[in-house]
Amino acid sequence: MKKAIMFTTTLMFAVALTGCASDKEVNPLHQEEAIPVTSHTPIDVNMVNTEGVKVGTATLTETTEGVKIHLEAEGLEPGTKAIHLHETGKCEAPDFKSAGAHYNPGQREHGFDNPKGFHAGDLPNIEVTEKGTVNVEITATNVNLKQGEKNTLLDEDGSAIVIHAQPDDYKTNPAGNAGDRIVCGVISKK
Template identity: 60%
Template sequence: MEVAILKKLIGPTIMLLFIVGACSSNKDIVEPGKQKEAAPVNAETPINIPLINAEGEKVGEAELSENSKGVAIHVRAEGLEPGKMAIHLHEIGKCTPPDFQSAGAHFNPGHKEHGFHNPKGYHAGDLPNLEVTAEGKVDAVIKTADVTLERGKPNSLLDKDGSALVIHAGEDDYVTDPAGNAGDRIVCGEIVKKGN
């Protein structure tokens, strides 16, 4: 009898743990040096990309690496306005100054709406806002489990036309479709297959 009661309790408990886990965010921003290092998933990682501004000048770089928990994006840049700034993954690996419209819309293989707080969202390319220091610098690691660097996957950043990492002039409100009212695209980096 006790075994039967235990079986009835274990099933719902496991289901509740699964639901709570599924509701937690798949994206996080952590301080550099605080993340645990792990072996890359494939030979494509890590990928280093230059970040350019609207004048085409290099203002920083980003390193993308992947382990079993997802992709980590280490962003280092300077010469920015202090405060919070949106950063997103865009669908095309082309950064043509000054407006970077060449990068297309947000990376969105799931065809959802924008924003972590949008009930119809969020895009796989949505990322947490960056905090730029009073000196105009940012040095942050963003982790996401919604994309991969593994070729051939529907959520791969290294698809046929690649993808782009874009910093916006303003803060993402995490709700408004299609881009969180984040303002102009001011910094861009191309994430493309090596040899392209």
């Protein structure tokens, strides 16, 4: 009798372990495929330079204050640079004009200091260190990552993050005299 109980217990334990092992092998892949992009799913954006080479990453996360952008990049010219959200999710090197104009669903003028502004895609300038690196967090308060909602960065053609060669003067329409587009990253549903 003891042998029969022990065998049954051992068999049940083995079956339980097999069930756990198969869950671990199957579910992570299945769950990964089943998770849709939601307002709480961070979006990683590859940032590329004018030669199409990846120079960094921007991670976008929905918060109660807006979309938090954590940008890390290297290989840039030191100094103050403009950074903006653009209306189209295309980053065709070398000029990134494919990203279109600033993200501006409210049809306003450019710049925080412009009485007719500002675009939803206008962001504060960033500082690139003497080593050519940047590691910064910015919150874009007038946009979101909620598909189908007003001011979403995840519309049908996506949007882009663009770093410019010069600082934004925060007043000159249409782009704050920010100069050439030197780094670009596509924001999309994927």
